[in-house]
Amino acid sequence: MCSFKIQQWLLWRIVSASIDLRRLTTPQDLFEAAGEEFIRVATEAIAKRGRFTVALSGGSTPRNLYTLIAANASTTLPWAQMFFFWGDERHVPPNDPQSNYRMAYEALLSKVPIPAANIFRVPTENPDASVVAAAYQQTLQKFFDVRTGEFPRFDLILLGLGPDGHTASLFPETDALQEKSRLVVSNWVEKFKTSRITFTLPVLNAARCVAFLVSGTDKAAVLHEVLEGSAPAEKYPSKLVRPTDGKLIWFVDRAAASELSAAA
Numbered sequence: 578m579c580s581f582k583i584q585q586w587l588l589w590r591i592v593s594a595s596i597d598l599r600r601l602t603t604p605q606d607l608f609e610a611a612g613e614e615f616i617r618v619a620t621e622a623i624a625k626r627g628r629f630t631v632a633l634s635g636g637s638t639p640r641n642l643y644t645l646i647a648a649n650a651s652t653t654l655p656w657a658q659m660f661f662f663w664g665d666e667r668h669v670p671p672n673d674p675q676s677n678y679r680m681a682y683e684a685l686l687s688k689v690p691i692p693a694a695n696i697f698r699v700p701t702e703n704p705d706a707s708v709v710a711a712a713y714q715q716t717l718q719k720f721f722d723v724r725t726g727e728f729p730r731f732d733l734i735l736l737g738l739g740p741d742g743h744t745a746s747l748f749p750e751t752d753a754l755q756e757k758s759r760l761v762v763s764n765w766v767e768k769f770k771t772s773r774i775t776f777t778l779p780v781l782n783a784a785r786c787v788a789f790l791v792s793g794t795d796k797a798a799v800l801h802e803v804l805e806g807s808a809p810a811e812k813y814p815s816k817l818v819r820p821t822d823g824k825l826i827w828f829v830d831r832a833a834a835s836e837l838s839a840a841a
């Protein structure tokens with residue numbers, strides 16, 4: 578009987594075979610490729626279903642993507658049929674420099690003709706993060722018309738990769754990783770001594786398309802572990818993102834991919 582480690586590695590090789598790994602040379606190439614995919618997925622969703630639903634990621638990496646989409650598609654995409662959400666948010670006011678909403682608003686949403694009613698930010702004003710999470714869950718349930726136990730199916734969810742393997746605000750060995758029924762939870766992150774509001778894994782894995790953006794040498798070791806390593810998934814939550822009936826795309830630049838095997 579092969580060891581648990583080998584079983585895990587074999588399982589991961591099977592899963593990683595289903596991953597669409599897009600290796601780009603420079604960060605700019607990465608953002609251009611991701612921008613084209615964003616426009617392609619949006620156009621297809623609107624053609625098929627009359628609307629495009631997307632959850633944005635935060636952190637620093639996607640800012641240049643948002644800026645590029647605003648520059649290239651402000652007059653070409655049907656923004657009135659596009660609906661924006663956030664996969665996670667810091668528990669700070671919307672005008673705070675740490676706010677993922679503020680970053681995306683400044684880089685993209687303030688520069689395109691999108692109706693304010695199409696922008697669903699996380700209502701972070703309430704001092705109780707669990708109340709914020711419950712309110713955002715209700716917003717998702719209402720918008721996607723899903724009941725308890727059902728999960729919304731986003732057309733696209735953008736994600737980043739933290740140096741510790743976290744994604745959205747699903748940090749290693751935190752309670753949120755175990756969530757099976759709620760859509761949005763507040764997740765206490767000990768190292769930041771704060772709560773984050775985050776989509777749960779069932780929501781990420783219900784999406785039609787999930788796209789990771791990973792840039793820079795500081796992500797090379799963790800990207801290698803997530804895509805080729807055998808460490809337990811709970812220690813690298815990005816490993817737990819496996820859309821059940823959807824695409825999984827990794828946009829990586831050369832620096833981030835520098836520790837990947839050629840075969841990856």
Ligand code: 6PG
Pocket residue numbers: 634635636637638639665666667677736737738739740743744745746
């Ligand atoms: C956040 C993000 C988080 C981010 C990673 C990568 O709120 O911080 O949603 O999951 O994507 O931490 O962040 P960078 O792009 O800044 O490296």
